[in-house]
Amino acid sequence: MQETSESTEWVLGIDVGGTGSRAALEPAATTSHEADGGARRALDGPPVSITPSGSTALGVVGSLIERARAEWPEARISAVGIGATGLASLVSSPAASLAALREAAGAPVALAIDAVTAHLGALGGRAGAVVAVGTGSIAIGTDLRDVWRRVGGWGHLYDDRGSGAWIGIEGLKAAIQTHDGVTTDAAALLSAAESRFGPAPDWPAQLYTRHDRGSVLAGFAADVAGLASVGDDVSTGIMAEAGALVAATLATALDPALPDPKLAAGTGGVFAAGGAFTSAFEREFARLAPDASLVPAAGGPLDGAVHLARLAATGEVPAGHPPYLWR
Known part of the structure; x- marks a missing residue:
């Protein structure tokens, strides 16, 4: 287990795609070194599968949140930002899952299609x-x-x-x-x-x-x-x-x-x-x-998910725009 400071607040970014998923834990407040990934903690997870009932994206997200909390129990997570493929087309009601994800994370959650977190990562807002x-x-x-x-x-x-x-x-x-x-x-x-x-x-x-x-x-x-x-x-x-x-x-x-x-x-x-x-x-x-x-x-989709988490931590997430962004 990686060491974390109990006095530091952290944000968790999650990127879920067709060939794999990743989670990154970073300090909520960044220095230039941290913005370059110097303080990042990372986990890899499985890809999304498509079943007769739809995408497994939110199940993958839930498992990554649980793994992150088990891996870094001292980290006080202040917000979670999630970008996942198929949310707009293959998940019946993403908004209905927000409460369960927030409970699992113990923190505010912002959920977006993968294009939005890719956008945040590439253009930085x-x-x-x-x-x-x-x-x-x-x-x-x-x-x-x-x-x-x-x-x-x-x-x-x-x-x-x-x-x-x-x-x-x-x-x-x-x-x-x-x-x-x-x-x-x-x-x-x-x-x-x-x-x-x-x-x-x-x-x-x-x-x-x-x-x-x-x-x-x-x-x-x-x-x-x-x-x-x-x-x-x-x-x-x-x-x-x-x-x-x-x-x-x-x-x-x-x-x-x-x-x-x-x-x-x-x-x-x-x-x-x-x-x-x-x-x-x-x-x-x-x-x-x-x-x-x-x-x-400027960065990739995982960087965008971390960016989204920081916006959620400060209450600056744009107003929800289903089917692109939920908060």
Whole structure:
């Protein structure tokens, strides 16, 4: 167990996504060293699963709160900020869970969709648009008061353009066409898919029956990105198309009501792929939104969850805006 000071108040940020979840405990009042994560305590948790009754996101959140309190019993938690995937679409009533989460935490709780905490992490509370690209892909343009424009994030079956799951699906589509003899150019992807999932005839059983199918597909995106980085043409094309699609999602989230200069940023694990993805993203965004400023993300979604917790601790959380933010 890490040592904490009984005289220090702490905030807990929780980020729940399709490939994993994380919790971070930080002092409620920060120094510059602490703002850089120097005083952060961290826990990792499981990803969200999708069951016939919906998302397991709030169950994952509850377990992380319990683990954090057990891991750091001396820490006086003054507030909890939570960002989770699927809250707006796959959780029947997020607001109804706030009381139970507050009781478990023993502190005020602010709950948001993952796009909001990604926004807070990337822009630090400034108005603008942010796209978060991990297992899924979602953008939000907001001033955290009056403007709330969501684009994307509707799941891997028919949306999440350019996300890890989308890249994985496109990689498998190319691979199976080469397996069937329709094409001959995706041999490298076919080999990578067979290494990950076994022989192609086994793929339906590997994928269609899983409740965590999105995260499994996103895992294959790492193989696609790896092949693109060594010059595989089909993989490079997939990554470039993904970057362009993500740019379109971000540009669409730049609501005209947002103040000028319009700020925009991208965050999430897929951006680490760099290469064709990043080049296409930057090029297409400049074409679609020439008057906007694409800025580096100041932090990630977990940083945004900690930011949200600090706002909750001081009573500065924006008024609730379901289906984006609950307090």
